Amino acid sequence: MAQTEPDPEELLELSSSTRSLLNQHDLRPLWEVEEDLGTVQNDPEAGIWKWEDIQSAIDSIEEDVPIADLPPGFQRRVAVPINTSLGNAISNTIYVGVQTVSPGETAPSHRHSANALRFTIDGHEDMKTVVAGEEFPMRDNDLITTPQWEWHDHVNDSDETAAWLDVLDLPLVLDSLNARNVFENHELERQPVTKSQGYWDSQYGRARDADESKDTSIPGPFEGIREATPPYRFGWNEMEETLRQRADNDEPDPHDGYSLSYVNPAAGKPPLFPTMSFRAQLLNDGATDPHFHSATEVYFVIDGTGATHVDGEALEWEKWDVFVVPPDEIHHHEPDDEAILLGMSDRPVFEAFNLYAEAEPSS
Ligand SMILES: [Fe+2]
Ligand SMILES: [Fe+2]
Numbered sequence: 001m002a003q004t005e006p007d008p009e010e011l012l013e014l015s016s017s018t019r020s021l022l023n024q025h026d027l028r029p030l031w032e033v034e035e036d037l038g039t040v041q042n043d044p045e046a047g048i049w050k051w052e053d054i055q056s057a058i059d060s061i062e063e064d065v066p067i068a069d070l071p072p073g074f075q076r077r078v079a080v081p082i083n084t085s086l087g088n089a090i091s092n093t094i095y096v097g098v099q100t101v102s103p104g105e106t107a108p109s110h111r112h113s114a115n116a117l118r119f120t121i122d123g124h125e126d127m128k129t130v131v132a133g134e135e136f137p138m139r140d141n142d143l144i145t146t147p148q149w150e151w152h153d154h155v156n157d158s159d160e161t162a163a164w165l166d167v168l169d170l171p172l173v174l175d176s177l178n179a180r181n182v183f184e185n186h187e188l189e190r191q192p193v194t195k196s197q198g199y200w201d202s203q204y205g206r207a208r209d210a211d212e213s214k215d216t217s218i219p220g221p222f223e224g225i226r227e228a229t230p231p232y233r234f235g236w237n238e239m240e241e242t243l244r245q246r247a248d249n250d251e252p253d254p255h256d257g258y259s260l261s262y263v264n265p266a267a268g269k270p271p272l273f274p275t276m277s278f279r280a281q282l283l284n285d286g287a288t289d290p291h292f293h294s295a296t297e298v299y300f301v302i303d304g305t306g307a308t309h310v311d312g313e314a315l316e317w318e319k320w321d322v323f324v325v326p327p328d329e330i331h332h333h334e335p336d337d338e339a340i341l342l343g344m345s346d347r348p349v350f351e352a353f354n355l356y357a358e359a360e361p362s363s
Pocket of ligand 1: 110111116152
């Protein structure tokens with residue numbers, strides 16, 4: 001009897017228990033939504049995805065599907081929060097997903113035109129994301145950039161499953177701009193490691209290359225594009241230390257608490273990407289003042305408990321929950337005690353066109 005190739009759809013068959021967990025908690029596997037993140041909708045709603053629900057879904061997907069069974073081009077095992085008022089993403093501009101890699105697994109090397117970053121949820125010294133020839137260890141709460149058109153693979157040499165938040169500008173690129181996410185798989189599963197650990201960090205400290213004419217633009221089809229975001233790891237220890245210095249010495253922002261921007265290390269200022277900005281926010285001074293703005297905000301709870309009130313609805317959050325504040329809705333944060341949030345925003349897109357507006361509600 002002639003051998004037939006296995007049907008990729010068959011390999012991706014999820015168990016009924018995984019499927020029901022995903023449906024119940026408004027999550028979908030990436031390979032089912034990647035080609036169609038939905039169309040731009042006028043009236044996105046606020047929403048929250050609880051970590052315990054995400055965790056049960058990612059554990060269940062991990063049991064069902066080894067990364068090696070995923071077809072080329074889809075080799076990322078990710079649970080994607082779906083905003084049911086939209087389509088297949090959390091917002092009209094920013095995509096987030098929770099990715100896992102089991103011990104011994106590799107999410108193979110590829111590159112694409114969409115900007116991406118990883119924010120480590122449950123990391124390990126031996127869980128590495130390899131970007132542009134360097135292995136970056138994924139320690140808890142580290143933020144690691146995967147800039148446009150840089151090769152990246154995720155290699156788990158530890159003995160624990162690692163999980164992190166993927167953040168990309170895919171809905172903006174694919175749906176709002178109707179641009180193509182130019183994509184390429186590497187010929188090798190793991191790209192060659194050509195740089196020592198710490199190389200990319202060292203290039204953007206206080207000592208810089210003496211040759212100022214050196215080309216730092218994006219390679220390949222994007223050559224010549226203005227100041228590229230470099231591959232870079234923002235270690236959490238340093239971010240938290242800076243947040244604490246702020247909290248000990250400065251006044252908080254009335255709407256966002258003690259708020260630190262992740263800068264583009266090449267430019268020395270935010271935004272981190274031309275399409276998305278990121279902040280670490282320490283809330284320890286009671287409820288913030290309400291405001292509203294044209295940008296969408298997606299939040300990940302790094303630590304603490306509390307609520308964010310959006311247009312009269314309380315999104316009650318705890319550690320590792322993900323929630324979204326749609327544009328133009330009045331909102332404020334109310335931590336129970338001290339809390340730290342990762343704030344993600346599409347504000348740079350509005351600012352690029354002089355369209356960003358922000359105000360407090362009239363009382
Ligand atoms: Fe990727
Ligand atoms: Fe806000």
